[in-house]
Amino acid sequence: MNDRIRRWMVAEDTFRVLVAHSTGTVARAADIAGTAPPVTSLYGRLLTGTTLFQLAQAPIFRVQCAIHHDGPAGVLLADVWPGPVLRGYVEDPRPANPQVLGNNPLLRLSRQLPQGAQIYESVVPLRSDNIADALQQYMAESEQVLTLFSLETTTDHRGQVLMSGGMIIQAMPDSKVQHLATVTSCLETTSFDALLRQGYHPFQAFETIFANADPHWLGDDPLEYRCRCSKHTAIRAVMALDPETLCGIRTSHGTEMVACNFCGQEYRVSAQDLPPED
Ligand SMILES: [Zn+2]
Helix, strand or coil: CCCEEEEEEECCCCEEEEEEECHHHHHHHHHHHCCCHHHHHHHHHHHHHHHHHHHHHCCCCEEEEEEECCCCCCCEEEEEECCCEEEEEECCCCCCCCCCCCCCCEEEEEEECCCCCCCEEEEEECCCCCHHHHHHHHHHHHHCCCEEEEEEEEECCCCCEEEEEEEEEEECCCCCHHHHHHHHHHHHHCCHHHHHHCCCCHHHHHHHHCCCCCCEEEEEEECEECCCCCHHHHHHHHHCCCHHHHHHHHHHCCEEEEECCCCCCEEEEEHHHCCCCC
16 A cells, blocks of 8 residues: 655645545545445545644644434544544445435544543534535634645445545645635646546646646655554443443453454453453
8 A cells, every 4th residue: 555645835835735645545444344335435535634634734633523414324433643544434334325424414523632632623514525625614714724625535336446535735824815826726727636536646636736836845644544443442442331231241251342443353351351340
């Protein structure tokens, strides 16, 4: 897997552009979750958009972005840790109804320090299934930074991921009207998601769009799907069970199988793994 996020400056270094190539990462995530084709595209855009947000806006934070709605797919969640390292979860990955989302879906975005402290949370409406627009609205309202998001995940007729990527464009504090005009004219020629649907690699799409905006390459960050579960987190999950069940495990010296929602790994937790009672 060679997924990366590449950073550039354009328009006399007054706009920052981050472009993610997330094809392998999203394919792995979709494979683990077992998503049906319409869910795969939505899930891929959620994972890619959350990762770009984390790297651009909150690189030392753990960022979670969830879609809440009353439709057949249930909750979709992206969980991105500093790195960026991502994982995700879909409540019902193969809904019977091709209409994946229900009415009035919401995007709930939260960030916390990896140690667990300090949670900031915001909710924005999700119109149809446009995650890029919802993240853009969040940035305008909560961060007051002019940011444009483009996200696309394409699949073949069997639901295999063909291409996945995303791009965010952010104005730096010293950008002026003429720089915005340069960026706008680049974006008017063609759109990032349309190029990806034509089979362009995300980096190639960036180069096509910003060829006349004096792009300067800043660097790359690797991107990977990796779960953080362990026997320790499985024991914590068992400890959170209701007191009656927990007592039953202790007294009968039973075992509890705990499956990780993010990667499917199973852990066997037995009575002797549990910390002693107070
Ligand atoms: Zn796991």
